[in-house]
Amino acid sequence: MSRINLNDLKARIEAADVYALAKRTPCEFAPKLSKALGRNIWLKREDLQDVFSFKIRGAANRIAGLSDAERARGVCAASAGNHAQGMAAAAAHYDTKAVIFMPITTPPIKVEAVAARGAEPRLIGDSYDEACAAALDYAKDTGAVFVHPFDEIDVIAGQxxxxxxxLEQMPRQPAAIYVCTGGGGLVAGVGTWVKSLAPKTHIIAVEPEGAAxxxxxxxxxxxxSLETVDSFADGVAVKTIGVNTxxxxxRVVDRNILVTNDAICAAxxxxxxxxxxxxxxxxxxxxxxxxxxxxxxxxxxxDLVVTLSGANVNFDRIGHIVERAELGAGEEMLFAASIPEKPGAFLNFCQALGARAVTEFNYRFAPTPTAHVLVGVKTKSVDEHAAIIADMDAAGITVTDLSKDRLSKRHLRHMVGGRASSDIPEMLYRFEFPERPGALRDFLVNLDARxxxxLFHYRNHGSSAGHVLCGFQVPEGRIDALEASLAKTGYPMAVETDNPAYRDFLKLAE
Incomplete structure (x- = not known):
């Protein structure tokens, strides 16, 4: 027998006490999107809440239902941002103390927003899980009421x-509602209500490929529990789904869709x-x-409806999102071209490229028979990639499409240049570490000095995770020793030595 009675949950949604704090946000028709996709597209604008996220609904409903004695003990929560701000706003409204545990990696803008609403932020650990453990310990020690960000029934009811x-705002029952999904509180609440009144409406949960x-x-x-989680869409970067959600x-989700980070940026x-x-x-x-x-x-x-769940974006992330948006929309192609290192070859390449708009061009001379250029080109759709490759092939130019290659997009396009000595073999690794003060220093300290x-490349994208590309000179037969040493850093890593972009642009020909 199921743990949750959906009829009871529907009644709780009906009675949810959210509007003392939450807005009744519009469900807007999107004419440009609708024309482009040939469908009627509607946007549920939860980004218009005062805390810029739907999370205010669940927090408001949960704290509204506390007894006077519970409010006197205060509340606590763990969150990297949106739930934290919802809790802070709701606690202030109901005049109860709130202590919010946040990972050290939480961007300052979110920490400051929590403090500005009267809650006490406490930065602990590198992840939500560590912050959550600290919040649970605090609740046990002080008697404060712990409010889970997505797995409590009253929180789900609020969402x-x-x-x-x-359903009240749409002119007719939608064919589908696409719901952003992390811990599952929103899709569980929306799905429960919609399936009870419009059972033919599809509920489609959307997750990032790296946080499914x-x-x-x-x-x-x-x-x-996922072993690793891509933190790019940090609002849904959850390792473990809720038991209740x-x-x-x-019972209420019809399908799941996974999308790439580039597709998210395009959206x-x-x-x-x-x-x-x-x-x-x-x-x-x-x-x-x-x-x-x-x-x-x-x-x-x-009619198709999407939930725009939040707008708590750091300003320093916007540039990175813009950079990846055109790749995600198929409006840019990033590729490597191999041309002879001789006079006239560059002109031949430009003629094959034609009148296409170039977004970037990277080249460095190397004393080898073949030159490699890294090129970004404006395209109308992904279908145009094949036409570019065909035009290059007709001119005798070999092309490798790197539009989906993570190393190229995150690192290579910012560092095309010199190549390592061929005297000692080189191994290339990609690392990820928590983006907190001192993290890059700690990473370097943890590397074995021998x-x-x-090669080293790092860029701060304003995310909760930092990304480093690192090359090591490794004498023959020492790879196992190197990797044993690197494993001691404790950071996730992946070998990139065989990546074609590395081979063409950063490695000397053997």
């Missing part, structure tokens, strides 16, 4: 008011052009799923 409003918490659990039929989702751009609002990556997640579904021909016929670093 469910989003679904209630959608719900899909993994649904496929397994039980809660599964999974139970509900198994951020689409939303900006439709609303002049810059949403956070998690806020654009549902639209990225809808676009993928429509282009694949698998979206149901009829290995000579031959």
């Amino acid at each position: 469910g008011t989003v679904g209630k409003e959608i 918490t719900l899909k993994t659990a649904m496929d397994a039929g039980k809660v599964v 999974l139970d509900i989702a198994m 951020v751009k689409d939303i900006f052009e439709a609303t002049r609002t810059v949403v956070e990556p998690a806020g654009a997640l549902a639209l990225a799923g809808l676009i993928k579904d429509v282009r694949a021909g698998t979206a149901p016929d009829g 290995w000579n670093i031959s």
